[in-house]
Amino acid sequence: MLMLYRLFSSLKTSVYVLSFICVIFLIGTIFPQGENIEDYIEAGGKYVSIVRALDFLDIFMSPLFLFAVAVLLVNLAVCLYDRFRIFLKIKRTLIDFERLKSHPAVLRFRKDDIEKRLGKAGFSFKTGMKDAALPGIRIYEKGIQYWWLSWFYHVGIILAISGFFLTALFAFEKDVLLYPGKPETISLYSKETRWNKILEKAGIELQEKRAGDEYVLTLEEFRTEYYQGLKLDYPKAKLERLALGLGVKKLQLSEKQFSYMPKMWLTRFEVKAPDGRLLDAELWVNKPFRTGGLTLYQMGYEQKAELSANGKLIDTEARVPFHVKDVKGKFVLGTVKSGVLFRKDGTTEEIKPVTTVYYIPEEAPSSREALGELSFGGKINAKGVVFKFKDYKEGSYLSYRKDPGVRLVEIACWFVFLGLFVRSLGAWYRVQYAVENEVAYVLISTRGILADKDRIIKKLES
Amino acid sequence: MTSEEILLREALLLGIEIKLFWFVALLYGICFIVGIAYLISSNNDIGRKLTLGLRITVVVHTILILFRTVEGMRPPFQNLYETLSWFAWFANATYLYAQSRWREVHLPGFIISGIAMAACLYSLFTRSPVIAPLPPALQSPWYEAHVITAFLAYAVFVVSFSVEVCYVRFKTPAEECPGIFGHIDEDFHRWTHRLVLFGFPFLTFAVFSGAAWANDAWGRYWSWDPKETWSLITWTVYAVYLHTKAIGKWKDTPASVINVLGFICMIMTFLGVNWLVKLFGIPSLHAYAV
Ligand code: HEM
Numbered sequence: 033m034l035m036l037y038r039l040f041s042s043l044k045t046s047v048y049v050l051s052f053i054c055v056i057f058l059i060g061t062i063f064p065q066g067e068n069i070e071d072y073i074e075a076g077g078k079y080v081s082i083v084r085a086l087d088f089l090d091i092f093m094s095p096l097f098l099f100a101v102a103v104l105l106v107n108l109a110v111c112l113y114d115r116f117r118i119f120l121k122i123k124r125t126l127i128d129f130e131r132l133k134s135h136p137a138v139l140r141f142r143k144d145d146i147e148k149r150l151g152k153a154g155f156s157f158k159t160g161m162k163d164a165a166l167p168g169i170r171i172y173e174k175g176i177q178y179w180w181l182s183w184f185y186h187v188g189i190i191l192a193i194s195g196f197f198l199t200a201l202f203a204f205e206k207d208v209l210l211y212p213g214k215p216e217t218i219s220l221y222s223k224e225t226r227w228n229k230i231l232e233k234a235g236i237e238l239q240e241k242r243a244g245d246e247y248v249l250t251l252e253e254f255r256t257e258y259y260q261g262l263k264l265d266y267p268k269a270k271l272e273r274l275a276l277g278l279g280v281k282k283l284q285l286s287e288k289q290f291s292y293m294p295k296m297w298l299t300r301f302e303v304k305a306p307d308g309r310l311l312d313a314e315l316w317v318n319k320p321f322r323t324g325g326l327t328l329y330q331m332g333y334e335q336k337a338e339l340s341a342n343g344k345l346i347d348t349e350a351r352v353p354f355h356v357k358d359v360k361g362k363f364v365l366g367t368v369k370s371g372v373l374f375r376k377d378g379t380t381e382e383i384k385p386v387t388t389v390y391y392i393p394e395e396a397p398s399s400r401e402a403l404g405e406l407s408f409g410g411k412i413n414a415k416g417v418v419f420k421f422k423d424y425k426e427g428s429y430l431s432y433r434k435d436p437g438v439r440l441v442e443i444a445c446w447f448v449f450l451g452l453f454v455r456s457l458g459a460w461y462r463v464q465y466a467v468e469n470e471v472a473y474v475l476i477s478t479r480g481i482l483a484d485k486d487r488i489i490k491k492l493e494s
Numbered sequence: 495m496t497s498e499e500i501l502l503r504e505a506l507l508l509g510i511e512i513k514l515f516w517f518v519a520l521l522y523g524i525c526f527i528v529g530i531a532y533l534i535s536s537n538n539d540i541g542r543k544l545t546l547g548l549r550i551t552v553v554v555h556t557i558l559i560l561f562r563t564v565e566g567m568r569p570p571f572q573n574l575y576e577t578l579s580w581f582a583w584f585a586n587a588t589y590l591y592a593q594s595r596w597r598e599v600h601l602p603g604f605i606i607s608g609i610a611m612a613a614c615l616y617s618l619f620t621r622s623p624v625i626a627p628l629p630p631a632l633q634s635p636w637y638e639a640h641v642i643t644a645f646l647a648y649a650v651f652v653v654s655f656s657v658e659v660c661y662v663r664f665k666t667p668a669e670e671c672p673g674i675f676g677h678i679d680e681d682f683h684r685w686t687h688r689l690v691l692f693g694f695p696f697l698t699f700a701v702f703s704g705a706a707w708a709n710d711a712w713g714r715y716w717s718w719d720p721k722e723t724w725s726l727i728t729w730t731v732y733a734v735y736l737h738t739k740a741i742g743k744w745k746d747t748p749a750s751v752i753n754v755l756g757f758i759c760m761i762m763t764f765l766g767v768n769w770l771v772k773l774f775g776i777p778s779l780h781a782y783a784v
Pocket residue numbers: 040041042043044046050104107108111112182186189455694733736737740
């Protein structure tokens with residue numbers, strides 16, 4: 033037992049465990065995570081038996097990884113317990129006077145007010161020794177005790193790992209596509225969490241749905257905004273770029289001068305909460321909407337368009353190929369550009385919805401031939417087909433998530449970061465000091481990047 | 495001014511800036527060549543010229559960064575083109591600050607100039623210089639905090655790495671000092687630890703702010719994609735380094751080896767693992783975005 037305690041409270045063990053975890057991380061970057069073993073074999077993947085046995089395709093949930101993290105947690109916990117006991121009754125061991133006097137870094141001052149000066153510089157007395165035969169040694173310190181900072185951010189690491197596990201067990205994520213006038217119902221309950229799957233495996237039957245967890249979402253507006261982005265004839269070839277640098281070639285604006293750069297995708301919608309309350313919601317990328325335990329995110333959008341091709345109506349979707357009767361090959365619409373353009377001069381302009389029609393030849397399904405731009409209400413004639421752009425609808429593509437681990441991880445990360453920051457950059461000083469024959473012997477030790485030993489020496493000297 | 499005039503002015507300023515950036519890359523290149531001469535000759539006069547060269551370069555580089563700040567009316571930390579330049583600048587400035595304490599040690603400047611030149615050329619050859627407004631996914635205060643702290647940490651680690659390499663390769667016993675290439679001794683070596691200790695909280699914040707940004711942007715703070723995992727590997731390796739520094743027997747050569755390993759991991763975070771995947775014959779069903 034004692035041996036185990038020693039093993040787990042040792043810093044060396046932490047080095048081995050962390051190194052082992054690094055190797056697992058590395059495996060996780062080499063093998064495609066979340067893939068199916070059959071697909072892996074089909075794609076010609078090697079080392080199949082070991083990949084299967086050690087779960088390399090889902091390594092961050094594999095028994096091997098969970099075991100390594102569990103060992104790290106025990107290592108941390110024992111180490112923290114061990115240090116806690118030591119820190120609580122920390123005894124500053126006093127150096128013996130002869131050793132202090134002959135220490136290579138000891139400083140000598142002919143001053144009799146060193147203690148007053150230390151007090152003025154913010155030092156406080158910690159411990160001292162009076163020995164009849166030898167001059168007494170006194171210890172003064174200044175700054176936050178770094179060992180406690182170290183201790184606290186290691187606690188933070190335990191909390192962060194626990195939060196990660198809460199997420200892994202209980203979080204779920206789904207998506208929803210909202211079109212105008214078509215309310216969608218989503219639920220804060222999912223049978224698909226890891227925890228629920230474990231319960232199901234253990235033979236516990238779960239409900240499909242849970243009343244009181246359902247929200248109804250109705251789209252009110254989806255809007256795209258664009259900036260004007262500078263468009264250059266900037267060469268791709270390295271030598272041509274070098275020529276620009278040497279001034280041999282001149283940098284030119286491209287013919288189009290600017291491109292449409294997405295500025296914002298915004299969704300406004302109404303939320304009916306499980307208790308019947310109606311909420312006005314608005315979100316965009318990087319600004320999710322939160323209510324109760326639910327968070328909704330802007331992921332993207334979908335566009336449905338109604339065209340007529342040689343007089344026949346076609347319902348299609350941007351970027352999804354479609355056929356026109358009696359015509360070989362396929363066609364596809366590019367993204368419909370619509371919304372507001374924010375011009376460089378500060379003005380705005382409503383963009384007339386426009387898309388590009390492409391042709392996909394039968395013999396080269398991966399190539400695209402641009403046939404021309406088709407604006408809303410307009411028409412083009414290409415490949416023997418007259419296309420008219422009749423109507424279009426935009427749907428907002430949202431994802432929603434419930435994650436009970438995220439708060440804990442967040443708090444833990446602040447803990448770790450602030451602890452580390454103050455520990456590394458802050459300043460901590462210890463002065464050991466004794467006087468003999470009117471000479472003060474002073475030994476200064478420091479921790480932290482900002483600790484400035486010379487400043488303290490000046491204060492004692494001046 | 496009309497939008498067209500503004501666009502023309504932007505193109506004009508960009509033309510000037512690109513020339514200045516090439517000039518900075520050239521200056522780093524010259525420093526690198528002086529560094530090679532120093533390495534071959536062991537002549538401290540050449541070493542002093544190397545340090546002087548890096549000092550001149552940091553001034554010109556500062557002008558470049560200020561120019562782009564005025565041009566874009568924002569600090570230039572928003573894409574890889576800009577951050578690589580800022581990374582090179584910060585590595586050089588940190589090195590020069592540390593170097594001012596070592597007086598006659600000039601050798602790490604050789605590595606710093608090589609890495610700074612490589613960063614500038616990578617940026618010039620592979621990235622677009624256009625000062626573009628941020629796309630929606632990048633419009634988050636977390637994003638800027640993430641990029642600034644990550645590159646700040648990387649720059650500091652690069653300096654630590656170059657000091658480590660010089661120490662391991664050229665350390666001389668104290669009694670033989672000043673030794674080859676100046677006085678490379680334990681005190682000089684202590685800087686590697688100080689530098690990593692300085693960079694580590696920033697790297698921690700970089701990983702944390704990246705996760706916080708992902709959490710706001712698409713709700714999942716961690717997805718174990720290769721880039722994320724590599725940043726975690728780098729972070730863990732530097733934590734291991736700091737631990738070995740606290741273990742009496744391991745704080746010399748083993749710690750030096752881990753510091754160098756940390757640098758390699760940092761480069762891997764940049765360049766990805768596609769080549770490793772090919773090496774092992776593993777089908778990369780997920781593409782690795784650089
Ligand atoms: C993810 C895991 C860990 C991380 C990221 C981490 C991080 C760090 C860092 C950055 C330091 C150096 C800063 C300082 O000197 O205060 C440190 C020091 C230390 N760590 Fe850890 N640590 C981890 C796990 C552990 C474990 C499992 C133990 C248990 C043995 C441990 C024990 C210590 C001790 C005792 C120190 C103090 C060394 C000193 O004061 O000089 N750490 N840790």
